[in-house]
Amino acid sequence: MTPNAGRFASGLRLRLKGWDFWTWVTVVVYVFMFAFIVYPLFSLLFNSFFNDKGLFSLENYANFIKLKYFYSALWNSLKVSFFTTIFAILIGVPLAYVNARYDIKCKGLIQIMVIMSLLSPPFIGAYSWILMLGNNGFLTNFLHSLGIPFSSVYGWKGIVFVFTLQFYPHIFLYVTGALKTIDTSLEEAAESLGRSSFHRLRTVTLPLIFPTLSAGALMVFMAAFADFGTPMLLGQGFKVLPILAYEQFISEMGGNPAMASTLSVILIVCSTAILFLQRYFVSRKNYNTSGMRTPKIKQLKRLPKFFFTAAALFVACVSMIPQATVIVTSFIKTKGPVFQSGFSLGSYKEILFRVPKAIANTYTFSLISIVIMIVMGMLIAYVLVRRKSKVTAMLDGLLMIPYVMPGTVLGISLIIAFNNPPFVLTGTWVILVIAYVVRKLPYTIRSSTAILHQLDRSVEEASISLGVPPMKTFFKTTGRLMAPGVLSGAILSWVTTINELSSTVVLYYGATATISVTIYSEVFTSNYGTGAALASMLSLSTLISLLIANKLSKKGLQL
Template identity: 25%
Template sequence: MVLLHSLFPDSVFDMLAPFKVLSNPGLFSYFWNSIVLGAWVVLGSTLLALPMAFLSARTTIGRHAWLDVVLIIPFMTPPYIGSMGWILFMQRRGFAEQLFPAAAKLTPHFFSLFGMVAIMSLHLFPFLYLILRNALQRIGGSLEEAGSVHGGGVFYMLRRVVFPLLLGSYAMGALLIFVKTIAEFGTPATFGRQIGFYVLTSEIHRYTSNWPIDFGTATSLASVLLGACLVFWYIQNIISRRYQYNTLGGKGMRTRILPLRGWRAVLGWGYTIGLLLLSIAIPYFSIIATSLQKLRGDGLAWHNVTLAHYGELLRPGSKGWQALMNSLGLAGIAATVAVLIGLFLVLQMGSMKRWTERGLDMLSLLPNTVPGIVIVVGLILFWNAPWMPLPIYNTYSMVVLTYVVFYLPYSVQYIKASASQIDGSLLQAGKVFGGKPLYIFRRIALPLLVPGVLAGWMMTFTISARELVASLMVLPPSMQVTATYIFSQFEQGEVSLGMAMAVVSVGFTTLVLVIMNHLGADRK
């Protein structure tokens, strides 16, 4: 429906309509801003995720299981909430200046493209961290020892052994981050607006929400964004096929764990603590401090602290409590449906050698290549059409369907990353010993895919629980979730109550992730 409307911008067919909008210099500059922002965030996320993945997979720091849960907290935080946290911390007379007056000199430098890239990188790096850590854990120490036996130094083994084995998984993660960045609306709408950095998503939102509404131009811009994402998907596909290696076979495997002592321990833990400080401590200090304030104008002071906002939210039967329960229930159902569909799709993709399998991979990624607000409009047009026999529009089923469509690509990518490292000899061995297809899947393939399935479930649950754009547009009128509740509190000027909901919702989702992480540990 989105593509159809983009080719009929004025009810007249025009094949070139999506490209004609770029003849407007202003719109082209927004398109270029989107591409530049995506590239910088991929680089920033890589610089944050790669060292942390190595520390977690190859050093004694990885023995601390709580890190896996804590490092996913930045992504559990809604983007616009994280942006608001940084804005409240770094703005003039913000928390940074109240705590450290000299921080006033940093404010002009932070409110720039650098600050926007930093905020989005700190939000998205858990994507890449989980993928790279899992890939590093699948690379047996015997491969590196073989390089050492043949005279290879540390940097040579990294360049010729480790990095090539990581490149396929890295390409998948980098593509997800790039697509997520250029399709993001929350951070550009909050932080980007303050620094005057506009991207295509903000323009698409303007065309679909401000009078006069021009859905033809909006869908044309979305189609251009889709084309750019497909180009990067094709590049990622080439890299993944060229650098795909089977690192999980029938033989035993052990991973080299490096003990950290002395200055290495200082550097390792220093980097870990610094990353946690920037990605969690600072924004959450702002969020929590704001949620506890009676009056924002009184600043940080003990007489300005209150728990009344939390008492209101956690009171059974209150609007805030109902919104929280709705979010957890809908996100849990959507995540379960998404991983089941994702598992089925990955099994159908097979070795990715045939064009039909690669086409299925492309289709599974498409929902993440169009800004969410445009996809929601397309879903509404489709499911609300007069000829549609299933009346699910304006029901809870429509909400679950929208979440599944939005976040199915994450489940597919995580499960595919696990499936790509399973050696075919394992499945062939099951056939040799008389195993039926269902038995081989249940006793061989599925147990090896469980880490990817759990990672996909956790990521889908996390982002579904805080989805804003889809919730605003498809929720039944009498229903609220945490994202719409927070948004409405901001609209009404109750920032402290909105921040309290952010803290409570993240706390509940963290509890669910702890349970799922424990189940995943039992499967290893």
């Protein structure tokens, strides 16, 4: 070794010795992000510039622009997402206003029902409405018997209908929180000037909550834009971009990974553009208020109170129809794909005998993922909140990428990145766990940063001043104080993980199938009884998880 090389190695060792625990955490997280987000995305982008002969070309992008088969899928995705967002706002805003401002009955029940409808598997709604309003659905047959013309729930209008009932809770939850905290001074000023209630709502209240409303609308649009299961079940030839990308990547006639990569890149570009568009509109005006005078609950007379309570309960009950349908259907006797009269546990016995591996996989993979998410979420949150710098700000920006990555795109990008030596992960359970962690980690991080912002630094500073190292202080003091809030947020990530379909359907193979993929397969083969039994298991898991999260959040508040 030359003297210069020796000095360099010695200097490097000294610099590494100077790194503390949190510096190493930052480095490890960056390695993780580059390995499983940045590298797969660049692989996806790189792959999109090669034609099916392996030659560098813009042919795929040219075909997308020229061929109606491809560009119509983008138009279909935008059309479905736009109408879903509009209808979700039309349902969510009035429901949130009534719930936040009036003393209606059953507020807690309504909120639980709305949250349950949001956290149910996205394709369960489609499956349930097929049973009711499909070509041979019992409601379809009932309407026909009354002489009412009705075709079926299939097609783009049916997709919008199911999406609206699935995603309007985003608007409800966001707007409810905003309406409870805005300053009422401006509303009272408008009222003193003789403005009507509707005029005050349109010109004062809605503009004040626009940032929150637009954030909820963005969540609805992105969820509808990225969804795979519902359009696949209800489309019947109506193609949206995630389905087209999936079919181009995995096709019985021989896939076209390059075109699938191109469609995936276009999906990400569109999602990112929508995100920045929302931020642009919010940044144009100042929406800050003092927050000194929060709204008071308005007492209603008996008749208006009954009317508003009935209307709110009606919306919540319609939202829960898919859950109720799935549960009831799971107990109906079946003979193959045909339902028989009477009830039995036959569908449950069949799934325990036929697909126990899928059930075990779902909870095993999700449990491993959530443990990783909790540990990483707490450590990353500490770095972002307590060790602010340009480096951590860039890390925070990288963590936003999964927000704009549809599950189908993430699955395709991971296969393209890790399908060749030296790191071959396709066909293993590991790649599924990675996909779950990448997709859901940002939500765990947000819940962790929220609780950490509320904790006073003085506790950990006192521990360090007594000679306890920073790393030990975090695990013995700060981490324990964060735990209830982090766990309640992590349980919500767990719920969405056990219900995950769009990335799983791309990444799984026979031995790593999960409940969501099995439901998808059962519905496609018309085995509705077993599909309903599996869906009921997911619904029960969701309900239990929500109850645990609620209990943990209450404990967190006591801390």
